[in-house]
Amino acid sequence: MLVIGVLILVISLDISIYRMFYINPDGFRVTYKTIHSKKIPDSLNQVSLVYFSDLEYGTFSDPEKTNAVFEKIKQLNPDLFVFGGDLFASDYTVTDADKDQMNAWLASIQAPLGKFALYGEQDLVNEGRLVNVQEIYNNTQIEILDNTTRLITNQSREGIRFAAFGLDLNTDSSLAALNPEQFNFAFSHYPDHLLNEYVTNAPIDLAAAGNAHGTQITWPIKGGYRLWPGSENLNRADQKNLPFDYYLTSGLGCINIRARLNAPVEIVYFMFSNQ
Incomplete structure (x- = not known):
């Protein structure tokens, strides 16, 4: 029985590593x-948001998978879009063909109530990268929230408030307009800002953040295989009790190694309801 148990464990481990x-x-x-x-408010009841x-x-990207992601977002037909x-x-190295393709993907998303994006640290690695990202967002009617x-x-004076935290957090500008009578949805690239x-x-009322890719590889018992700057204290493997609800997405891509374990690749579909 011991031999059979060990064999089953080895086979399960091999399958997990292969899938990873x-x-x-x-x-x-x-x-x-x-x-x-x-x-x-009633005017935003049943309004949807893809994040x-x-x-x-x-x-490490797969163009076919990326295309499938944007096709799925188009099928979801969100009212709002936040990257x-x-x-x-x-x-x-971003090529002209890459920029053209990204323009096409992002422009294909309609989101009539608004399309928004935050900066991540990889959008700011150098001046050329920042210019490329800004041009793409300008071309695809995406507003940068920083x-x-x-x-x-x-179509109403009533609404909800988005608050977006920059990589260098400035709470004076990102929190000043929040009204406790409104629903306030905060977005941050770095989860640690929520602390x-x-x-x-x-x-x-609710916050969403990314950055750590769900730690990308999360080992059973041991947890995440490494810590990411900006997610060292709050990540999917190390959650905290906060006075508001929050969701940490595991995102779409990979860093350093093309592997995923217990960190599902995802897009998130939020539906607002006042019921």
Whole structure:
């Protein structure tokens, strides 16, 4: 019996390792979340938002999978779209063909109530990368949110408030307009920003962040295989009790190694409901 047990363990480990390198990075799932709050106005009831982060297009990306992701987003037909940062991999040389393709993908998303993006650290690796990212967002009518807020409405004066934290957190500008009577949805590339004292004391109802890719490889018992700057204290393997709900997406891309274990590749579909 012991031999059989060891054999089963070895086979399971082999399958997990095989999937980690050859299966998991190529697929993706849609994670569906309904946001229930009486503070959501009737004009935004049943409004949808697609959120994803850390595309890291380039070094370890699969163009076919990336195309499938954007096709799925188009099928979901969201009212709002938010990208959480890191459009291209940091060590990847972005070509004109890449820019044309990214323009086409992002422009194909309609999101009539607004398209938004945050900066990730890989969007700022050098001046050339920043210019490329800004040009793509300008071409595809995506507004960059960086230590700022935006009131989201739908043919009404009532709305919800987006608060976006920059990589260099400035709470004076990102939290000043928050009203506890409104539903406040905070976005941050770095999860650790959500632990800031001013953030935890702000009237935030829900927050979303990325960056760590769900630690990308999460071993049973041991947890994440490494810590990422900006996610060293808060990540999917090390959650904290906060005064507001939050969701840490495991994102789409890979860093340093093309592998995923217990960190599913995902896009997130939020539905607002005041019921």
